[in-house]
Amino acid sequence: EIVMTQSPATLSVSPGERATLSCRASQSVSNNLAWYQQKPGQAPRLLIYGASTGATGIPARFSGSGSGTEFTLTISSLQSEDFAVYYCQQYHNWPLTFGPGTTVDIK
Amino acid sequence: QVQLVESGGGLVKPGGSLRLSCAASGFTFSDSYMTWIRQAPGKGLEWVSYITSTSRYTNYPDSVKGRFTISRDNAQNSLYLQMNGLRAEDTAVYYCARAGYSNYLDYWGLGTLVTVSS
Numbered sequence: 001e002i003v004m005t006q007s008p009a010t011l012s013v014s015p016g017e018r019a020t021l022s023c024r025a026s027q028s029v030s031n032n033l034a035w036y037q038q039k040p041g042q043a044p045r046l047l048i049y050g051a052s053t054g055a056t057g058i059p060a061r062f063s064g065s066g067s068g069t070e071f072t073l074t075i076s077s078l079q080s081e082d083f084a085v086y087y088c089q090q091y092h093n094w095p096l097t098f099g100p101g102t103t104v105d106i107k
Numbered sequence: 108q109v110q111l112v113e114s115g116g117g118l119v120k121p122g123g124s125l126r127l128s129c130a131a132s133g134f135t136f137s138d139s140y141m142t143w144i145r146q147a148p149g150k151g152l153e154w155v156s157y158i159t160s161t162s163r164y165t166n167y168p169d170s171v172k173g174r175f176t177i178s179r180d181n182a183q184n185s186l187y188l189q190m191n192g193l194r195a196e197d198t199a200v201y202y203c204a205r206a207g208y209s210n211y212l213d214y215w216g217l218g219t220l221v222t223v224s225s
Contacts, residue, residue, distance in 0.1 A: 044212070046211060
């Protein structure tokens with residue numbers, strides 16, 4: 001099983017600032033990596049797939065990078081609606097696995 | 108627009124059974140691969156099952172293999188999860204989600220809560 005880890009566990013950011021979230025895989029997943037956003041009481045929403053391709057309707061301030069075992073989600077200028085939990089997921093191998101999440105909260 | 112609506116959750120005793128349903132609309136369900144994902148209270152996301160468009164192939168993690176069965180009815184645009192031998196650790200919100208071309212999850216339902224407790 002590929003184990004996904006995320007850092008930091010919590011990121012405190014002021015509105016308008018840049019946020020950088022990290023995701024690491026225990027073995028290479030190539031670019032088979034997705035990012036999701038989840039707000040309290042809501043279902044997760046796909047942000048990025050293929051490590052760097054934005055999903056339909058996702059604002060351009062969200063960008064993804066990386067390949068192999070190291071990945072990054074960047075939110076260029078945080079808006080109030082971006083405070084949420086962010087999960088990465090690998091779909092390179094079965095079982096599909098998720099990271100434990102990074103909470104982005106207001107500084 | 109794409110809609111996935113889960114139902115069938117509730118309170119069940121350990122060892123009991125439950126069948127979840129997911130009604131799909133707004134996309135070609137019969138061409139889509141589908142999954143169930145769960146989230147225990149206050150915890151992260153766990154993949155629970157997967158089924159191809161024709162039901163030819165299914166897959167499960169070890170944590171539910173032999174106890175859960177995923178199925179679908181393309182004529183009814185519906186996805187199902189039969190859960191047997193439920194344990195306390197199966198308590199979670201269960202989401203159905205469409206698997207994109209390479210198994211990223213592009214659309215999610217709102218979820219249904221399953222509570223396993225005596």
